[in-house]
Amino acid sequence: MTREEEMTVRSQAFRQQYRDATPRWYRGELHLAFTLAFTVGVIVWCFSRIEESTAAQWLWVAVPMFLFGNWAEWAGHRYLLHNTKSVLKAAYKRHVSTHHQFFVHTTLDYHGQRDWRALLFPPFAPVLFVAAAVPPALLLGALWTPNAGYIAMVVMASYYLMYEGLHTLSHVENSPFLDRLPLVNTVRRMHVLHQQGHKVTSYSTSSCFALVLAPVA
Numbered sequence: 001m002t003r004e005e006e007m008t009v010r011s012q013a014f015r016q017q018y019r020d021a022t023p024r025w026y027r028g029e030l031h032l033a034f035t036l037a038f039t040v041g042v043i044v045w046c047f048s049r050i051e052e053s054t055a056a057q058w059l060w061v062a063v064p065m066f067l068f069g070n071w072a073e074w075a076g077h078r079y080l081l082h083n084t085k086s087v088l089k090a091a092y093k094r095h096v097s098t099h100h101q102f103f104v105h106t107t108l109d110y111h112g113q114r115d116w117r118a119l120l121f122p123p124f125a126p127v128l129f130v131a132a133a134v135p136p137a138l139l140l141g142a143l144w145t146p147n148a149g150y151i152a153m154v155v156m157a158s159y160y161l162m163y164e165g166l167h168t169l170s171h172v173e174n175s176p177f178l179d180r181l182p183l184v185n186t187v188r189r190m191h192v193l194h195q196q197g198h199k200v201t202s203y204s205t206s207s208c209f210a211l212v213l214a215p216v217a
Ligand SMILES: [Zn+2]
Pocket: 099, 103, 167, 170, 171, 191, 195
């Protein structure tokens, strides 16, 4: 048996076991609803607090915050999700022992809402990601204008939403449409490598734009 066949068999066996162990109460729709409600809620609320913003405020905050989001995504994979010394053991276990066993590059597909338990990031992920923007947002609000702080939060929550969306699209199989969509097709190709377990490129291929922005990351 080739290594690839072995990985596929192991993944199929894990899938069965994980599906059997999924509690009856689990609903993928609720899992997705929480992620959407939290991120969209932060975006809408912070947006509503912005008063007469200027183009300069958006430019000087949105660009650095987008890069910060990209860094947070990369660092999250590098230090928390793929690191045996992770300070968030639960996140490490969830990502490596669940997501990467349920999905390998030959088994990227998912079937039905109950598989979303392995597909979607756990509910604490969006909370943690968005919370990482609170210190810089408070600092911006105190040193410059409250608008800057709210814009920072809008960008960070939007980044997470985009990340979760692109990751989900990376698990949609046989889609010539998605394979033709610029950016989405790059992320999809990179994610196949990530699920294949490419060690050297693992962190950068897990990120949406790390590879685009920093090929050596
Ligand atoms: Zn994945």
